[in-house]
Amino acid sequence: MNGVEGFMYPNEVGLQWSVLIVLYPFITGLVAGAFILASLERVFRVEAVKPTYRLALLTALSFLLVAPLPLQLHLGHPERSPEMYFTPHSTSAMAMFGYVYLWYLMAVLVLEIWLDYRRDIVLLSQTTKGPVRWIYRLMTLGSSNISERSLHIDERVGWVVTLIGIPSAFLLHGYVGFIFGSIKANPWWSSPLMPVVFIFSAMVSGVAGVMLLYMAITKIRKQLIDMHCVDTIAMYLFYIFIIDFSLEMLDLIHRVYEADESFRSLNFMVHTKLYFSHIVVQIFLGTVTPLILLFVTQVVKLPEIVRKRMYVTAGCLALVGIFAMRWNVVIGGQLFSKSFLGYTTYKMDLVTREGSLVAVALSLLPLLFLWALVKLLPPWPTERNGQAVTGD
Amino acid sequence: MNLSRRQMLILLPAAAVAWKSVLAGTPEEAPNYKMSEHWWGMLIDIPKCIGCGNCVRACAAENDVPEGYFRTWVERYHVSDEDMTNPQVISPDGGKQGFPVVEKEDAGKYFFVPKMCNQCADSPCTQVCPVGATFVSPDGVVLVDQSYCLGCAYCVQACPYGCRYIHPEKKVADKCTLCYHRITKGLTTACCESCPTGARQLVDLKDPKDPIHEFLKTHSVQVLKPQMATGAKAFYNGLDGSVR
Numbered sequence: 022m023n024g025v026e027g028f029m030y031p032n033e034v035g036l037q038w039s040v041l042i043v044l045y046p047f048i049t050g051l052v053a054g055a056f057i058l059a060s061l062e063r064v065f066r067v068e069a070v071k072p073t074y075r076l077a078l079l080t081a082l083s084f085l086l087v088a089p090l091p092l093q094l095h096l097g098h099p100e101r102s103p104e105m106y107f108t109p110h111s112t113s114a115m116a117m118f119g120y121v122y123l124w125y126l127m128a129v130l131v132l133e134i135w136l137d138y139r140r141d142i143v144l145l146s147q148t149t150k151g152p153v154r155w156i157y158r159l160m161t162l163g164s165s166n167i168s169e170r171s172l173h174i175d176e177r178v179g180w181v182v183t184l185i186g187i188p189s190a191f192l193l194h195g196y197v198g199f200i201f202g203s204i205k206a207n208p209w210w211s212s213p214l215m216p217v218v219f220i221f222s223a224m225v226s227g228v229a230g231v232m233l234l235y236m237a238i239t240k241i242r243k244q245l246i247d248m249h250c251v252d253t254i255a256m257y258l259f260y261i262f263i264i265d266f267s268l269e270m271l272d273l274i275h276r277v278y279e280a281d282e283s284f285r286s287l288n289f290m291v292h293t294k295l296y297f298s299h300i301v302v303q304i305f306l307g308t309v310t311p312l313i314l315l316f317v318t319q320v321v322k323l324p325e326i327v328r329k330r331m332y333v334t335a336g337c338l339a340l341v342g343i344f345a346m347r348w349n350v351v352i353g354g355q356l357f358s359k360s361f362l363g364y365t366t367y368k369m370d371l372v373t374r375e376g377s378l379v380a381v382a383l384s385l386l387p388l389l390f391l392w393a394l395v396k397l398l399p400p401w402p403t404e405r406n407g408q409a410v411t412g413d
Numbered sequence: 414m415n416l417s418r419r420q421m422l423i424l425l426p427a428a429a430v431a432w433k434s435v436l437a438g439t440p441e442e443a444p445n446y447k448m449s450e451h452w453w454g455m456l457i458d459i460p461k462c463i464g465c466g467n468c469v470r471a472c473a474a475e476n477d478v479p480e481g482y483f484r485t486w487v488e489r490y491h492v493s494d495e496d497m498t499n500p501q502v503i504s505p506d507g508g509k510q511g512f513p514v515v516e517k518e519d520a521g522k523y524f525f526v527p528k529m530c531n532q533c534a535d536s537p538c539t540q541v542c543p544v545g546a547t548f549v550s551p552d553g554v555v556l557v558d559q560s561y562c563l564g565c566a567y568c569v570q571a572c573p574y575g576c577r578y579i580h581p582e583k584k585v586a587d588k589c590t591l592c593y594h595r596i597t598k599g600l601t602t603a604c605c606e607s608c609p610t611g612a613r614q615l616v617d618l619k620d621p622k623d624p625i626h627e628f629l630k631t632h633s634v635q636v637l638k639p640q641m642a643t644g645a646k647a648f649y650n651g652l653d654g655s656v657r
Contacts, residue, residue, distance in 0.1 A: 102563060116544065
């Protein structure tokens with residue numbers, strides 16, 4: 022009956038959280054990870070990753086703008102969502118969403134991008150023509166002072182904002198992990214490790230995502246890929262990935278060894294309904310394979326073209342693996358009964374409000390935003406009207 | 414008190430938000446009913462349940478429960494001697510039409526377990542609601558303000574007993590209200606009224622004359638999933654250890 026095996030409480034048969042709720046942590050993870058990569062250059066002075074600094078910030082912004090959309094589309098009454106700002110429930114982890122989101126968007130990301138681009142924006146507002154000039158003028162916020170002293174202040178303030186941004190990025194995504202990890206009714210979710218695992222997996226996806234975007238955009242622009250930069254990013258990706266994998270394995274081993282009342286149920290699920298998405302896609306394809314590829318690039322001296330291909334493969338697989346991890350958490354956590362006596366099936370719709378087409382559209386939307394942002398605020402030195410405009 | 418225009422501009426929105434917050438957590442009141450004088454719960458006497466499904470049908474009719482969802486339901490357990498911790502459980506259509514006859518009884522025991530919202534005093538569903546649309550009323554009933562609920566389903570995920578669902582038409586959280594519209598008028602719940610054996614009894618823990626006090630003293634009473642520490646107020650008499 023309805024894809025049910027064994028016994029489910031009758032209200033549990035249909036899943037409450039769909040593929041859109043899978044997208045939400047995936048997107049916020051990319052935001053947090055991209056920002057952490059940007060902070061490597063800004064705060065930790067890792068000069069090698071400088072070519073990706075601005076791209077990472079714009080990527081984070083593009084994805085952050087889309088992050089609330091899956092939630093909005095999922096709500097039964099999206100028109101009531103502003104109530105979360107006006108009357109937040111103090112004991113609810115979810116009530117914090119609006120504030121964490123706004124803080125991260127306005128106080129961290131937009132401010133940092135504005136400070137970093139202010140000189141470019143002022144120059145562009147003076148050199149461009151037509152309606153776009155008005156956009157740049159608006160973006161100057163009335164401040165056209167780009168004296169050396171003024172830019173120095175921007176630099177200092179930007180550094181402080183990034184410094185605040187790192188714990189904020191952790192908060193943004195750790196909080197998403199807490200939403201799941203704090204549900205004691207669900208043993209698949211309930212774990213103090215959940216926020217930590219979410220943070221490290223976010224870093225993996227964000228770093229891999231920006232690395233791939235940098236390589237793809239540079240190729241499209243017919244420019245040379247800065248291999249020192251990509252090698253450095255790959256090195257960080259490898260180390261973060263090891264931590265992420267270790268934490269996930271720790272969680273898994275702990276569950277297997279402890280084998281509490283929920284174990285029989287969860288074990289069955291991993292061997293049947295979640296076998297493909299968890300064991301095959303998440304662990305082998307999305308984690309072990311990219312780890313091996315990255316490990317090889319760290320210990321063997323390989324030609325540039327081979328390294329590039331390995332990085333692209335590892336990056337793509339890492340993204341697939343992290344998406345599978347979100348899927349297994351969100352969907353997997355709803356496939357078994359809280360009675361531990363039965364299992365249900367997730368049937369993804371195609372064209373409904375929470376269907377797969379909407380999910381695909383929402384996944385592509387940040388790339389559209391990124392394209393627009395890159396057009397408006399080029400992250401690399403560019404020529405406009407004969408005058409060089411650069412942020413470096 | 415003289416308030417400047419600026420102070421008024423700050424105070425008015427704050428007062429509006431505060432008022433909205435108060436309204437969000439206020440249940441409907443009936444005349445002559447004092448919430449502070451009651452603390453409601455339910456006694457479920459498992460040995461008395463015959464699995465007739467009257468309670469499920471009465472609840473659905475009284476509360477206009479949508480097809481395929483349940484504010485209350487009945488489960489039939491079969492616990493075999495060989496595997497005491499892994500019972501066979503069925504609840505066809507929530508037990509609404511009763512249960513199929515057991516042709517040839519296997520070894521072990523069969524019994525019925527009526528389920529419903531446990532009206533938890535420390536309810537996880539209330540804790541997680543992002544806007545406070547679900548709340549514990551002063552008389553101990555977990556209610557949902559459906560004009561305020563976002564329909565995010567976080568409460569459905571947080572309930573360890575599977576008692577909540579998102580109403581398919583209203584798109585908001587729905588659950589057993591302990592027939593709040595009836596009990597505040599001095600009536601009992603629809604499920605209790607329709608139970609032919611008295612397996613369900615509405616109890617008021619603040620009423621010193623309620624027989625529940627004597628019953629709790631003299632019987633082995635348990636709540637479901639006590640390890641969840643939800644302060645459940647659905648008290649089960651004769652609850653088998655295999656019940657989930």
